[in-house]
Amino acid sequence: MIESKDLDFTGRRVLVTGAAGGIGSAIAAAFSAHGGELILADFDGEAIEEQSGEFGSGTVFHQYDQGDAASIAALAAAAGPVDVLCNNAGMIEAGPFLEQSPEIIQRIIAINLTGPVLMARHIGEGMVARGRGVIVNTASQLAFHGSATRAVYAAAKAGLVQFTKSAASEWAPFGVRVVALAPGRTLTPMTVPFLNTEEQRQEGLKHIPAGRYGSREEMAKLALFLASDAASYVVGETLIADGGYVLL
Numbered sequence: 001m002i003e004s005k006d007l008d009f010t011g012r013r014v015l016v017t018g019a020a021g022g023i024g025s026a027i028a029a030a031f032s033a034h035g036g037e038l039i040l041a042d043f044d045g046e047a048i049e050e051q052s053g054e055f056g057s058g059t060v061f062h063q064y065d066q067g068d069a070a071s072i073a074a075l076a077a078a079a080g081p082v083d084v085l086c087n088n089a090g091m092i093e094a095g096p097f098l099e100q101s102p103e104i105i106q107r108i109i110a111i112n113l114t115g116p117v118l119m120a121r122h123i124g125e126g127m128v129a130r131g132r133g134v135i136v137n138t139a140s141q142l143a144f145h146g147s148a149t150r151a152v153y154a155a156a157k158a159g160l161v162q163f164t165k166s167a168a169s170e171w172a173p174f175g176v177r178v179v180a181l182a183p184g185r186t187l188t189p190m191t192v193p194f195l196n197t198e199e200q201r202q203e204g205l206k207h208i209p210a211g212r213y214g215s216r217e218e219m220a221k222l223a224l225f226l227a228s229d230a231a232s233y234v235v236g237e238t239l240i241a242d243g244g245y246v247l248l
């Protein structure tokens, strides 16, 4: 039986990256509702500030660039001790692989793989030293089946899944859990360009047995669950939430 204390984050400091985005803002709201003390970070400094009225007065906001190692180190230093890291910021740049410039390729990998790894490196160090903490990486269903026009993004997210397993193996003995969430197609600003028309939406649904797209709140609940004591024996796993897409 899941008890309410299992989902209670009172007194725990929760760092959410990509917190101005669709899934990130829902994750922030979910942890706030369960007592977490929020540290919210995003590239979009204005959007993150706009959320300031939505959460408790203790909420802290940071602008940073997940594609920049120095910026990540500065965020980690400013954040202080963190109990839960929702390593959620990400971006997609879709298009035929041969049309993607070396600069775009490096940026996709920097933001979706190198950045989260560096963030885990900085934040995880304190967790290991304190003997407790949880890192929830946001991967993607594309880590498991790939997709034309998303080769580099899929590769980066697949790397994040394997990083999750390996870091989890290293840090579980120190009381730190590393897990991942792999959303399927979820209605957020990221997917708007791909699901803009009714035709695009209907075409996309053909691949989802559940017959609908996921919601940001559904992803947030799973991130909360994975970070919670209800999932205390889940180590290194990636939870796929895609309405059955990978089953097809």
Ligand SMILES: NC(=O)c1ccc[n+]([C@@H]2O[C@H](COP(=O)([O-])OP(=O)(O)OC[C@H]3O[C@@H](n4cnc5c(N)ncnc54)[C@H](O)[C@@H]3O)[C@@H](O)[C@H]2O)c1
Binding pocket: 017, 018, 019, 020, 021, 022, 023, 024, 041, 042, 043, 044, 064, 065, 066, 067, 088, 089, 090, 091, 092, 111, 138, 139, 140, 141, 182, 183, 184, 185, 186, 187, 188, 189, 190, 191
């Ligand atoms: N929406 C989906 O269908 C879907 C599916 C699978 C995985 N994901 C993953 O879920 C996560 C959240 O995506 P979302 O759908 O909420 O997208 P979103 O675009 O709504 O939010 C992403 C957030 O990340 C921030 N971000 C982008 N680049 C950044 C950078 N360089 N530094 C710091 N922050 C940066 C953006 O400003 C934005 O607020 C991402 O990691 C994404 O890859 C989304």
